[in-house]
Amino acid sequence: MSFQTLGLGAELLRALSEAGYAEPTPIQAQAIPLVLEGRDLLAAAQTGTGKTAAFVLPILHRLASGHGHSPRALILVPTRELAAQVAESVDTYGRHLRLRSAVIFGGVGINPQIERLRRGVDLIVATPGRLLDHAKQRTVDLSGIETLVLDEADRMLDMGFIHDIRRLIGILPRQRQTLLFSATFSDPIRALAHNLLKQPATVEVTPRNTTAVQIAQRVHPVDKARKSALIAHLVHAGDWHQVLVFTRTKHGANRLADQLARAGIQTAAIHGNKSQNARTKALADFKSGQVRLLVATDIAARGIDIDRLPYVINHELPNVPEDYVHRIGRTGRAGSCGEAISLVSLDERPLLRDIQRLLRCDIPSSVIAGFEPGSAPLAGEQQTHPSPPRGRRPGQHPSPRSASDSVPGQRPRRSGNGRRPI
Ligand code: AMP
Numbered sequence: 001m002s003f004q005t006l007g008l009g010a011e012l013l014r015a016l017s018e019a020g021y022a023e024p025t026p027i028q029a030q031a032i033p034l035v036l037e038g039r040d041l042l043a044a045a046q047t048g049t050g051k052t053a054a055f056v057l058p059i060l061h062r063l064a065s066g067h068g069h070s071p072r073a074l075i076l077v078p079t080r081e082l083a084a085q086v087a088e089s090v091d092t093y094g095r096h097l098r099l100r101s102a103v104i105f106g107g108v109g110i111n112p113q114i115e116r117l118r119r120g121v122d123l124i125v126a127t128p129g130r131l132l133d134h135a136k137q138r139t140v141d142l143s144g145i146e147t148l149v150l151d152e153a154d155r156m157l158d159m160g161f162i163h164d165i166r167r168l169i170g171i172l173p174r175q176r177q178t179l180l181f182s183a184t185f186s187d188p189i190r191a192l193a194h195n196l197l198k199q200p201a202t203v204e205v206t207p208r209n210t211t212a213v214q215i216a217q218r219v220h221p222v223d224k225a226r227k228s229a230l231i232a233h234l235v236h237a238g239d240w241h242q243v244l245v246f247t248r249t250k251h252g253a254n255r256l257a258d259q260l261a262r263a264g265i266q267t268a269a270i271h272g273n274k275s276q277n278a279r280t281k282a283l284a285d286f287k288s289g290q291v292r293l294l295v296a297t298d299i300a301a302r303g304i305d306i307d308r309l310p311y312v313i314n315h316e317l318p319n320v321p322e323d324y325v326h327r328i329g330r331t332g333r334a335g336s337c338g339e340a341i342s343l344v345s346l347d348e349r350p351l352l353r354d355i356q357r358l359l360r361c362d363i364p365s366s367v368i369a370g371f372e373p374g375s376a377p378l379a380g381e382q383q384t385h386p387s388p389p390r391g392r393r394p395g396q397h398p399s400p401r402s403a404s405d406s407v408p409g410q411r412p413r414r415s416g417n418g419r420r421p422i
Contacts (some may be wrong), residue, residue, distance in 0.1 A: 001023055001024055001029050001148060002023055002024075002196075003016050003021070003023070003024055004033075005044075006024060006028070006029065006032045006033055007032070007033060007036050007061075007210055008032065008036075008057055008061050009061050009064060009065070011092060011096035011097050012057055012060060012061060012064075012096075012097070013352075014096055015092065015093050015094070015095050015096055015111045016057075016093065018130050019092055019093070019331065021053075024050070025049055025050030025054075025205075026049070026054075026205045027043065027045045027049045027050055027051050027054045027205045027304075028050050028053055028054045028057070028075060030054075030201045030203040030205070031043055031054040031058070031203050032054060032057055032058045032408065033054065034171065034201045034203070034240075035054075035055060035058035035059070035062075035147075035177075036058045036061060036100075038039065038177055039177070039199075039200070039201045040177060040178050040179065040198050040199065040200040040201070041055075041178075041179040041180065041197075041200055041201050041202075041203065042180050042200040042201070042202045042203075043179065043180065043181045043182070043202075043203045043204070044182060044183070044184075044185060044196055044202075044203070044204040044205065045181055045205050045261065046204075046325075046326070046329040047152075047183070047185040047326075047329055047330070048329055048330070049205050050084070051181055052086055052089045052151075053089060053093065054085070054181075055075070055149050055151070055179050055181065056075075056089050056090055056093055057093055058098065058142065059073045059075075059123065059147055059149070060090070060097060060123075062146075062147065063097075063099050063122050063123060064097045064099065065111075066123065068144050068146075069103075069120070070120075070141040070142075070143060070144035070149070071121050071123060071124045071140070071141070071142065071144060071145060071234065072122055072123070072144055072145060073122065073123040073124070073147045073148075073149075073305075074123075074124050074126065074131075074142065074145045074147070074148050074149070074167070074172070074292065075123070075124070075125045075126070075149040075151060076124065076127070076128055076149065076150050076156070076165065077126070077127060077151045077152060077156075078124060078127065078128065078129070078151075078152050078155040078156045078159050078161065078299075078302070079155075079159075079404065080105040080106070080107060080127060080276055080279070080297065081106070081279065081280075081300070082151065082152065082375060083105045083125050083127055084103060084105075084125060084280070085126045085146055086103075086151065087125045087133070090123060090125065099122045099123060100119075100120060100121045100122050100123075101121055101122065101123040101124065101125065102116045102117055102121040102122060102123075102124050102125070103124075103125045103126070104117075104125070104126035104127070104130050104131050104134065104140075104239050105126065105127040105130050106127060106129050106130040106133075107275070108276050110130070110133065110134075110139075112377070113130075113134065113139075113141045114134070114137075116137055117134065117140050117408040118139070124140070128161045128164035128165050128168060129158065129161070129164055131168060132164050132167055132168055135136040135167075135171055135278070136166065140173055142168070142171050143171075143173060143383065144173070144177055145172045145173060146173075146176055146177060146180070147176060147177045147178075148177070148178045148179070149170060149175055149178075149179045149180075149181065150165070150170070150178070150180045150181065150192075150196075151178070151181050152180075152181065152182065152183065153181060153182040153189055153192065154182040154183055154184045154186060154189055154322075155182050155183075155299075155326075157186075157188050157189065157192070157409070162188075162192075163176065163316070167286045168194065172302060178196050178197055178198075178200075180192070180193050180196065180197060180200075183322075183323050183325070183326060183329070184325070186263065186322075193419075197400075200333070202352070214341070215328055215329075215331055215338050215340050216338070216339045217328060217339075217340045217341075217342070217363045217364070218339070218340075218341055218342070218363060218364050218365065218366065219341075219342045219343075219344050219352065219363050219364070219365040219366075220342070220343050220344070220365070220366060220367065220368050220371070221344055221346075221365060221367055221373050222343050222344070222345060222367075222368070222371045222373060223345055223346075223371075223373050223375075224275035224345040224347070226345045226371055227315055227316075227345070228256055228259040228260060228263075228315075228409040229263075229371070230343060230368060230371045231245060231256075231260060231293075231313060231315065232259075232260060232263035232264075232265060233368070233370070233371070234313075234341070234368075235260075235265055235266075235292070235293060236263075240292075240310070240311050241289065241292050241310070242286070242289070242292070242309055242310055242311065243292065243293045243294070243311040243312075244293075244294050244296060244309055244311070244312050244313070244330055244331075245260075245293060245294065245295045245296070245312075245313045245314075245315050246296060246297070246298060246301060246312070246314050246315060246316075246318070246327050247295055247297060247315045247316060248296075248297070248298075248315075248316045248318065248319070250271040250272060250273050250297055252315070253269045253270075253271050253295045253296065253297055253314070254271075256267055256269075256295050257295045260293055260295070264387035265292055265293050266290065266291050266292045266293070267291065267292070267293045267294070267295060268281075268282035268285060268291045268293075268294055268295070269282065269294070269295040269296070270283065270294065270295075270296045270297075270300040270301070271297040271299075272297065272299060272300060274300075275363075279300065282294065285334060295315075298318060298323050298326070298327065299307045301327070301330065306339070309330050309331050309338060310331065310338055310339065311331065311338065311339050311340075311341065312327060312328055312330050312331040312338065312339070312340045312341070313340075313341045313342075313343065314327060314340070314341070314342040314343065315343060316343075316348065317342055317344060317348045317351040317352060317355065318351070319351065321351075321354045321355045321357070322358065322395065324342075324355045324358070324359075325358070325359075327340070328340035340418065342363070344365075345373070
């Protein structure tokens with residue numbers, strides 16, 4: 001299968017070859033011909049599957065072969081970060097086309113956006129709230145929209161955007177193509193799809209609510225109070241870089257980032273209370289490797305696109321089991337392996353049970369030596385230099401594996417004191 005056979009124009013093929021894309025991913029192979037045909041689409045795909053190109057490429061192809069005075073394609077996304085990333089993809093794939101795009105989101109000045117829209121654009125990537133502001137002020141004309149994409153629709157509903165979305169859809173032409181992408185299919189998503197899509201084609205690349213196979217998952221039981229010390233230990237002992245750590249709250253993200261920074265790990269935090277500039281900078285520093293560990297809340301992390309993110313750590317388990325699937329979908333992209341590690345304290349065991357029920361499998365669990373639940377920190381232990389795992393000979397260099405007692409997929413070797421079945 002090649003991009004040529006999918007029916008994309010020469011300018012797009014050139015941009016793809018320059019981007020180093022050898023062949024389409026499964027979602028692209030399935031979705032691109034359908035979108036080119038003009039079909040409505042209901043697509044089940046997580047971040048990391050290449051879903052963005054699956055809608056951006058055929059949209060650019062269609063825009064390139066037509067004319068219009070007002071914007072003709074609208075891509076709605078849940079977060080500012082995702083808007084910026086999708087816009088980046090539009091620029092990359094559309095670099096040999098003469099198309100103009102605008103990215104519209106809140107938290108930044110509205111005037112440059114107004115100016116950009118006034119000069120005329122073919123395609124808009126937007127978060128719903130700010131676009132609605134433009135529509136109310138009549139600084140955007142949505143009457144010429146031919147294709148609408150709802151990207152990460154499940155998250156848009158979770159974030160309470162349904163009213164904004166409905167209002168926006170109310171001012172779009174009825175005669176249009178609609179594409180709905182979602183990682184999960186809850187009843188509200190099905191209802192939305194039923195209302196919006198006309199005889200949609202369905203494409204699905206990962207089985208519903210199951211995790212991608214190349215992600216090694218493991219659980220480390222540990223006391224709540226020792227979680228940050230355990231993260232510092234794992235990162236130091238395994239010499240991990242590009243580690244994304246999820247916390248449940250903004251406050252928790254800040255606190256953890258401080259603790260890990262004090263442990264000598266270059267750390268940044270992103271969450272909804274940070275300014276857009278601070279978030280953009282943190283993400284750029286993380287991508288470039290200047291920041292080794294990024295602490296994020298679920299919403300802030302949604303849509304972060306980093307190739308081959310090797311490690312995801314759940315500082316706490318998410319309250320909603322589906323969020324676990326979203327979180328660990330950040331790792332092991334593009335066919336490479338990734339590890340998803342969850343630190344689970346006693347009170348989180350019911351959450352773990354729910355997650356395992358959703359996945360229909362048990363996640364291998366092992367206690368890290370020195371971090372046994374119920375064991376008090378060693379007297380005088382510093383969080384920055386936790387004691388090495390037991391059984392390591394002096395002078396022996398730690399490896400990611402020696403930091404833990406088990407290899408993912410295998411049963412833990414040790415069953416010493418303090419190991420609690422999870
Ligand atoms: P997405 O699922 O859209 O967030 O894309 C995940 C990552 O895969 C992005 O970094 C893309 O640049 C990359 N990607 C998308 N399609 C391809 C492809 N056909 N070949 C190689 N990489 C791709």
